[in-house]
Amino acid sequence: MNGPPRPAGPLREGPSSGGFEPRLAETLEALAGGGFAEAEAYAKRGRSRRLLLATDQRSGSFHDERGWAVRGATARASLFACGTGDLDPGTPWPQPDGLPLPLPDPDAGGAAAAWSEPSDYESPLIGETEGLRLLDAVERALDDEMPHARLLAAHLEDGSSDSRLANRRGVAARWRLRVAVLRAEAAAGGARVSVELAAREARRFGPAAVARQLADRLTVAAAGTPEGFTGRDRGELLLAPAVAARLLAALAPLLVGPAALRLVAPLRDRRGRVAADRLSIVDDGRLPGGVLEAPVDGEGMPTRAVTLIEAGTFRQPLLSWRDAREIGDARVRPSGCVRRASWRDVPSTAPGHLYVVPDPAVPPTDLLADLARGYYLLDTAGEPAVDWRDGTFRVPVLGFSVQGGRARAPVAGVWLAGSLRALLGGVQGVGRDLTFFPYDGMIGAPSLRLTGLELRARG
Amino acid sequence: MTPSRTEPSASPPFGQQPFAGLDRAAVARALSQLADRPGDLADAWFERSEEVELPPEDRPPGVRVRREEGLAVRLLRTGAPPGSGTSAGGSHTGTGGCESWLAARDVISAEAFGEALRQASRVLPAAAYPRPEVAPAAWPGAAEAPEVLAFPAAVHRCVRQRRTAFPVALTVRRHRRWVQVVGSGKLVPEPQAEGFYSVVAELPWGRWGALFPALGAAEAEVVATALVERFRAREAPPPDPFRGAVVLAPAAAAVLLHEAVAHALEADLLALGGDPEAAVGVRFGSPLLNVLDDPAAAPEAVRRSSDDEGNGVRRRWLLRGGVVAEPLADSRWAARSDVLAPGAGRRADRHHRPSPRSTCLELVPGDQDDAALFAGADGGLHLAEAEGGDLDPLTGTFRLRFASGRRIRDGAPGEPVGACRLHGRVADLLEAVSGVGRRATPGGAGWCAKDGHKLPVWATCPALRLDGVEIVP
Numbered sequence: 001m002n003g004p005p006r007p008a009g010p011l012r013e014g015p016s017s018g019g020f021e022p023r024l025a026e027t028l029e030a031l032a033g034g035g036f037a038e039a040e041a042y043a044k045r046g047r048s049r050r051l052l053l054a055t056d057q058r059s060g061s062f063h064d065e066r067g068w069a070v071r072g073a074t075a076r077a078s079l080f081a082c083g084t085g086d087l088d089p090g091t092p093w094p095q096p097d098g099l100p101l102p103l104p105d106p107d108a109g110g111a112a113a114a115w116s117e118p119s120d121y122e123s124p125l126i127g128e129t130e131g132l133r134l135l136d137a138v139e140r141a142l143d144d145e146m147p148h149a150r151l152l153a154a155h156l157e158d159g160s161s162d163s164r165l166a167n168r169r170g171v172a173a174r175w176r177l178r179v180a181v182l183r184a185e186a187a188a189g190g191a192r193v194s195v196e197l198a199a200r201e202a203r204r205f206g207p208a209a210v211a212r213q214l215a216d217r218l219t220v221a222a223a224g225t226p227e228g229f230t231g232r233d234r235g236e237l238l239l240a241p242a243v244a245a246r247l248l249a250a251l252a253p254l255l256v257g258p259a260a261l262r263l264v265a266p267l268r269d270r271r272g273r274v275a276a277d278r279l280s281i282v283d284d285g286r287l288p289g290g291v292l293e294a295p296v297d298g299e300g301m302p303t304r305a306v307t308l309i310e311a312g313t314f315r316q317p318l319l320s321w322r323d324a325r326e327i328g329d330a331r332v333r334p335s336g337c338v339r340r341a342s343w344r345d346v347p348s349t350a351p352g353h354l355y356v357v358p359d360p361a362v363p364p365t366d367l368l369a370d371l372a373r374g375y376y377l378l379d380t381a382g383e384p385a386v387d388w389r390d391g392t393f394r395v396p397v398l399g400f401s402v403q404g405g406r407a408r409a410p411v412a413g414v415w416l417a418g419s420l421r422a423l424l425g426g427v428q429g430v431g432r433d434l435t436f437f438p439y440d441g442m443i444g445a446p447s448l449r450l451t452g453l454e455l456r457a458r459g
Numbered sequence: 460m461t462p463s464r465t466e467p468s469a470s471p472p473f474g475q476q477p478f479a480g481l482d483r484a485a486v487a488r489a490l491s492q493l494a495d496r497p498g499d500l501a502d503a504w505f506e507r508s509e510e511v512e513l514p515p516e517d518r519p520p521g522v523r524v525r526r527e528e529g530l531a532v533r534l535l536r537t538g539a540p541p542g543s544g545t546s547a548g549g550s551h552t553g554t555g556g557c558e559s560w561l562a563a564r565d566v567i568s569a570e571a572f573g574e575a576l577r578q579a580s581r582v583l584p585a586a587a588y589p590r591p592e593v594a595p596a597a598w599p600g601a602a603e604a605p606e607v608l609a610f611p612a613a614v615h616r617c618v619r620q621r622r623t624a625f626p627v628a629l630t631v632r633r634h635r636r637w638v639q640v641v642g643s644g645k646l647v648p649e650p651q652a653e654g655f656y657s658v659v660a661e662l663p664w665g666r667w668g669a670l671f672p673a674l675g676a677a678e679a680e681v682v683a684t685a686l687v688e689r690f691r692a693r694e695a696p697p698p699d700p701f702r703g704a705v706v707l708a709p710a711a712a713a714v715l716l717h718e719a720v721a722h723a724l725e726a727d728l729l730a731l732g733g734d735p736e737a738a739v740g741v742r743f744g745s746p747l748l749n750v751l752d753d754p755a756a757a758p759e760a761v762r763r764s765s766d767d768e769g770n771g772v773r774r775r776w777l778l779r780g781g782v783v784a785e786p787l788a789d790s791r792w793a794a795r796s797d798v799l800a801p802g803a804g805r806r807a808d809r810h811h812r813p814s815p816r817s818t819c820l821e822l823v824p825g826d827q828d829d830a831a832l833f834a835g836a837d838g839g840l841h842l843a844e845a846e847g848g849d850l851d852p853l854t855g856t857f858r859l860r861f862a863s864g865r866r867i868r869d870g871a872p873g874e875p876v877g878a879c880r881l882h883g884r885v886a887d888l889l890e891a892v893s894g895v896g897r898r899a900t901p902g903g904a905g906w907c908a909k910d911g912h913k914l915p916v917w918a919t920c921p922a923l924r925l926d927g928v929e930i931v932p
Binding site: 055056057058059060061062063064065066067071072073077078079080081082083084085092093094095096097098099100101128152187190192344346 | 511513514516517518519520521522523524525526527528529556557558559560561562563564565566571574578581600601602603608727730731791810812851854
C-alpha cells in the first residue's frame with residue numbers, strides 16, 4: 001500500500017495560474033471530513049472554436065468548458081463524481097461502492113525530468129474569419145486538384161485547456177494543452193473518403209496538402225478492384241504512414257496495460273522477439289512538438305518516453321504506476337500514461353504519442369524505389385479488425401500497384417490481411433516520414449516496407 | 460434493496476424541474492435582438508443532466524456520478540445571400556444555404572447567457588447584452604439510485620435460475636435530462652424531461668447492450684435471457700454465406716428500421732445525394748412497410764411534447780405502403796422547404812447543434828403470427844438482436860451485424876449459429892420484406908451516434924420477415 005496521506009505539495013511543473021484557482025485543497029479537506037482517506041480533486045477550463053463547412057451550410061461555434069472531477073475512497077469502497085462549473089467543496093458526494101481505489105504518491109511514477117512549456121501554448125485560438133477561410137481554401141484547392149470532386153464537409157476545431165489536480169498524498173500538478181483537429185470528407189462518383197489531421201494550432205494546416213490527400217484517395221477509391229486482380233496477392237508492400245499508424249492504433253491492446261502481456265505472449269519467438277529488427281515502438285507523453293505534449297498525466301505523474309518494442313524485442317507494455325503495481329514485476333518502468341479524455345471520464349491508461357521509431361536516413365521514395373513488384377498502400381478505407389484469438393487482422397485499404405518502383409494502377413476494394421506475427425515480423429524497411437494521426441491518443445508511424453502479408457479482394 | 464419478480468420496475472421521477480424560475484419572456488426578448496433579418500431563428504437551450512453509473516464490481520471507482528448543466532445560444536440564418544458570411548465565398552453559402560452560429564457554456568447564469576448571446580450574435584455591442592434571470596434550481600442532495608445498485612444481483616439471479624453460469628461484467632447506468640428551449644418569435648414550449656437506463660454486459664464472447672425506460676425485475680429477465688442466448692451460441696459456427704429467408708425479432712427489426720428507414724430519411728443525409736424533398740413519393744420498400752416516428756408515443760419516461768428546438772412533435776409518417784411520405788426535418792431544413800416540417804430536431808447536448816433524428820419509430824403491425832412468419836423459411840435464420848448497423852448515405856449500402864442467431868428448422872428457431880451480417884442496398888432490403896408480425900413490442904432501439912452525437916432511440920416494432928436477402932459471416 002501507499003503511505004498515509006500528506007498535505008498537497010508544490011505544483012509540479014507548469015506556468016502561472018492565469019486567474020484559474022480552483023478550490024482543490026478545500027475540496028480535499030471536505031472529502032477527508034466525509035471519511036475519504038484517499039481523495040483527489042481535478043478542475044479544468046477550456047475554450048474552443050469549431051467551424052464547419054458542409055452541404056449548403058457554414059457554421060461556427062464557441063465553447064467555454066468548465067468542469068471538475070473528484071475521486072475518493074474509504075477503506076472499503078470508492079466513488080467518482082464530476083460536474084460542470086466550479087469545484088465546490090460543499091458538494092454532496094454520493095455513497096461510495098465497489099472496491100477501494102488507491103491514489104498515487106508524488107514519487108509513484110518515478111522522478112520528474114525538467115520540462116518547459118512550449119511557447120505556442122499561449123497562442124490565441126484561430127479566428128472565425130480565418131478558420132472559415134482555411135476551410136474555403138480546402139474546398140478551392142480540391143476543386144483545382146479534382147474538378148468533379150465535391151467537399152461534403154470540412155470541420156475545424158481549435159482549442160486550449162488548463163487543468164489542475166491535487167490529491168491527499170501530496171500530488172499537485174497543472175498542465176495545459178493546445179489541440180487543433182481538421183477533418184474533411186469528399187466524394188467523387190460513388191467514392192467517399194475522409195482525412196483527419198491534428199496539430200497544436202489550426203494555423204498549421206495546409207489547405208493544399210489536405211486537398212491533395214483527398215484527391216489522391218478519391219482517385220484511387222473510385223477505381224475499384226483492378227482488372228486482373230485474382231483475389232489474392234502476396235506482393236511486397238509499402239504502407240504509407242496513414243496505413244501504418246492505423247494498424248498501430250489497432251494493435252494498441254498489444255502494447256498498453258497489463259493485459260498486453262497475455263496478448264503478446266503467443267507472438268514471441270524462441271528468442272523472445274515479437275517483431276523484425278527494424279521495428280521499434282515508443283510511447284512518449286511529453287514528445288517535443290507533440291499535440292498532447294504535457295509534463296504530467298491525468299493523475300499528475302510525470303510523463304516520459306518508454307520503449308515498448310526495441311529492435312524487434314518486446315521490452316514492456318505501457319504501464320501506469322497502478323498497472324505496474326498490479327503486475328508486481330520490478331523490471332518494468334511505469335510512466336505517466338493515465339489519460340482523462342475529458343473531466344467526465346474516469347482516468348485510464350492510454351497512449352500519449354505512440355509511434356514507430358523512424359529511420360532518419362531513409363526517405364520514403366527510397367522504400368518505393370526498392371519495390372520490384374507489389375503495392376503502395378496510401379490509406380485505409382475503414383476500421384481494421386483484429387482477431388486476438390487466432391492472431392490475425394484485416395483492414396480495407398486503397399493504393400497503387402507498383403512495378404519496378406513505379407506506381408502502375410490504382411487499387412481499391414481490397415483487404416490487407418495476414419497474421420499479427422507476419423505484420424510485426426515482416427517489416428523490411430522504415431522511412432523517416434513519421435506522421436501522427438488522432439486516434440486513441442496520437443498514433444504515429446513512418447512509411448513501412450513489408451513482406452509476408454496479402455491483399456484480398458473484398459467480397 | 461434487491462427487486463423481486465413481482466416488484467414493479469422503477470422509472471425515474473421528474474418532479475424537480477430545474478428551470479421553473481427561468482425568466483422565459485426576458486430570454487425570448489433578448490433572443491429577438493439576434494434574429495434581426497427575415498428567416499433568422501434564434502434560440503436558447505438550457506439543459507441539466509445526471510448520470511449514475513455502476514461499473515463492474517472489480518473496476519473502481521465503484522460508483523460514478525456525472526452532473527452537468529449549461530446553456531447554448533444559437534443564431535440560425537437561413538437563405539443567407541452569397542458572401543453574407545465571413546468567408547471569401549465558396550459553394551456552401553449560395554442562396555438557399557444557411558449559416559449558423561452557436562455559443563455554449565458549462566454554466567447557467569445571467570452572465571454566461573449574456574456572453575453567449577454576444578458570441579452568437581457576433582455584432583451586438585457589449586453594452587446591449589440583456590442579462591435575464593436564468594439560474595436553475597439548486598441540485599437536490601447527493602444522487603441516489605438504489606434500483607441501479609440492485610440490478611446486477613437481479614440479473615445474476617435470473618441467469619442462475621436458467622441453470623447456467625458464466626462470467627459477465629455488467630455496467631448499469633441511469634440517465635436523466637431536463638431541457639428548456641426558448642426561441643425568438645414563437646411560443647415557449649413546456650420544459651422537457653427524459654429518464655431511462657442503459658445496461659452493457661461484457662462477456663468472454665462479446666458485448667451486449669440495451670436501453671430500458673424503467674429498471675426492475677422484468678428488465679433483469681430480459682437481460683438474463685439475452686445473455687444466456689449469447690452464452691448458448693458462443694461456440695456456434697457462423698452460417699455459410701447464403702441468400703434466403705430471415706425472420707427478424709422485434710428488437711432486430713427496430714435496429715433495421717432505425718438504420719435503413721429513419722437515417723435514410725433524415726433531411727441532412729438525403730441532401731448529400733440531392734434535394735431532400737425529391738424523396739417524397741418515392742417507393743422505398745415493400746408495400747407492407749408503414750413506418751412512422753412519434754416522440755409523443757415513446758415510453759412515458761422519455762416521451763416528448765416538443766423537440767430539442769422547441770417545436771411541437773407530431774406523428775410523422777415516414778413510409779406509407781412502402782412509399783416515402785415525409786422525411787425527418789429540423790428547423791433548418793424546414794425553413795427552406797414547403798414540404799419539410801420541423802419537429803424532429805434533436806441535439807446531444809449544448810455543445811452540438813440540432814439535426815434531424817428520429818426519436819421513437821413505430822412499424823404498424825401486419826397480420827402474420829409467428830407460424831406464418833416462419834412458414835416455408837426452413838434453412839433461413841431467425842435473428843433476435845442486432846449488434847448494430849450502418850448506412851452509407853451516398854451509396855445506399857447497408858449492413859446489419861448480429862452476434863448470433865438461430866437456424867429455422869421445422870417452422871421454428873432451431874440450432875444456434877454464430878456471428879453474421881445482413882447486407883445489401885437499403886432499397887433492396889426493404890423491398891425484400893414479405894411479412895410483418897401482428898404483435899408489436901415497445902423498447903429501446905439502442906444508442907444512435909450520428910456524427911458522434913450519441914442519443915437514445917426507441918421503437919415499437921413487430922417481427923419482420925425478409926426473403927431472398929444475403930447473409931454473410
